[in-house]
Amino acid sequence: MDKNSFLLPTFALNVGITGHRTLPANEVINIENIIIRILEYIKNISDKLLKETPPNYSNPLHVYRMISPIAEGADRIAANAALKCNYKLFCPLPFRKSEYEKDFIAKQSKDEFHYLLSKAESILEIAGDSQNRNEAYLAVGEYIIQNSDILLSVWDGKSDDNIGGTGDITQKAIEQNIPVVWINIILPNEIRIIERNQEFTFQETKLKEILSRHIIK
Numbered sequence: 001m002d003k004n005s006f007l008l009p010t011f012a013l014n015v016g017i018t019g020h021r022t023l024p025a026n027e028v029i030n031i032e033n034i035i036i037r038i039l040e041y042i043k044n045i046s047d048k049l050l051k052e053t054p055p056n057y058s059n060p061l062h063v064y065r066m067i068s069p070i071a072e073g074a075d076r077i078a079a080n081a082a083l084k085c086n087y088k089l090f091c092p093l094p095f096r097k098s099e100y101e102k103d104f105i106a107k108q109s110k111d112e113f114h115y116l117l118s119k120a121e122s123i124l125e126i127a128g129d130s131q132n133r134n135e136a137y138l139a140v141g142e143y144i145i146q147n148s149d150i151l152l153s154v155w156d157g158k159s160d161d162n163i164g165g166t167g168d169i170t171q172k173a174i175e176q177n178i179p180v181v182w183i184n185i186i187l188p189n190e191i192r193i194i195e196r197n198q199e200f201t202f203q204e205t206k207l208k209e210i211l212s213r214h215i216i217k
Helices: 003-007 025-052 074-084 097-103 107-119 133-146 166-175 204-216
Strands: 010-019 058-067 088-093 122-125 150-155 180-184 191-195 198-201
Touching (some): 010 025, 010 133, 010 166, 010 204, 025 058, 025 150, 025 204, 074 107, 088 107, 088 133, 133 166, 150 166, 166 180, 166 191
Parallel strands (some): 010 058, 088 122, 150 180
Antiparallel strands (some): 191 198
């Protein structure tokens, strides 16, 4: 490695997740496979673009990271998919771990929660107010938006009034010009890209355009 490469930053791309906690049981595997496909697209396209651009980053130390608060449902599906794709896992939590664990009743759910924490590169406990849980979920959702280059939204597409819910976080990301890859949980699980209030069918060329802007910025 050229000694000058040590002066270059490492390329890092953060993919955030927001999504419903309750998903149709027969759709979980399909949604995970879709997320894996998207994450692999992101990684492969970015790697190709990085080879084509001037050496603005140290090579080959590229970092792909999933930001997930690992709630039940979509958050955990995305976290597990990311680990399968060799992404690093960063877990911002709306409460301290001991408080957040109270959200999960079943032993299997608690075990999965601790398993994913053990696989995380880093954990951030935002330590929200347990008496105002929706505000805490909103805070962690906003943190994910602020630290994501792309947001995956596993969403039914319906607007709702739930503060910090999937629809709320998705809309806030769009308003803040964060590219959103929307996976509709309703069959046939159409995938759309939403950027600057415009919707596009999921296509490699559009994803490449988004990633290219991130790489050369």
